[in-house]
């Protein structure tokens with residue numbers, strides 16, 4: 001029997017990233033040796049001192065509801081971190097702790113977006129932005145980029161009297177592109193002039209291999225317009241712990257907290273203690289993981305660069321490459337979905353089709369896997385291309 005789902009539910013597409021990861025996992029469970037470039041999570045274990053903090057929290061009986069916007073010491077630690085590392089000066093009351101960066105984004109979007117409000121999203125975009133805006137009843141407006149960079153001019157061209165919000169992601173998922181301070185200053189100037197709010201998704205901030213991260217909220221006059229999103233998932237290899245946060249103007253954060261009051265309440269108590277240890281404790285594991293990721297990035301870029309029909313822009317951050325594979329399209333494989341399906345079926349390599357990110361000429365490959373597996377996966381892909389495209 002087909003049930004009468006809400007219009008809202010019908011509008012939401014399943015996450016292509018999670019779908020490809022689930023399919024690759026199912027194939028692995030059947031004994032098929034799949035190399036997964038799909039997952040958006042570090043493959044490292046969570047650092048020991050963070051796990052110890054969680055164990056200590058359990059042993060101390062810290063297992064009850066917490067205040068909706070987070071335990072005071074974690075909110076204070078996040079506010080302190082934002083001031084010290086990012087030049088974003090906020091009080092603990094301007095911080096909300098959430099179940100992952102995803103919930104920070106979703107609550108903020110729900111707090112800001114009215115039905116029919118327009119939300120600017122540069123493409124290629126992270127899959128969930130569009131769906132979150134749709135769920136809030138807003139209208140996603142896609143902004144074209146140049147070399148994966150959204151420019152102030154292109155953003156300005158899309159602004160009208162219905163535009164409420166811009167969502168920026170630096171370093172970017174899916175491209176790994178890092179916005180420079182100049183880029184961010186130019187975009188901030190446009191948003192300030194037009195009174196457009198900005199969600200600045202900085203979840204990959206700790207994984208930048210060249211260049212420097214710049215937080216838009218640190219720029220003069222932007223504190224009132226920018227909501228900074230971050231979390232511990234990617235920096236501390238804590239994807240399953242589900243702790244993220246949003247920081248911004250007090251009334252927006254309070255609204256996000258009221259929304260959280262009636263949906264999920266405070267984030268997991270034990271995970272909050274773990275996140276506190278992550279943010280306030282030693283950072284050498286972060287440096288170690290970043291070093292590993294850089295080695296992998298260089299390796300995968302070097303291999304993809306040499307592959308027929310594939311061209312790449314070397315990313316500066318995150319743990320993704322976003323190669324252009326449109327030269328591999330033909331009658332049998334007309335788009336990125338078909339290419340990802342063929343790579344999975346025939347080469348046993350899992351990648352995410354670029355179409356999911358609004359960029360059908362591309363595929364996204366995560367390099368959050370061992371060097372050995374990257375080499376194995378690259379060998380498979382290379383052989384498959386040589387075999388399938390003899391004339392390229």
Ligand SMILES: Cc1ncc(COP(=O)(O)O)c(C=O)c1O
Pocket residue numbers: 040099100101102103126169172173201203231232233234239243244
């Ligand atoms: C760009 C971006 N923002 C936010 C998130 C949310 O991360 P989490 O909810 O695991 O903290 C992700 C995770 O994939 C991401 O890639």
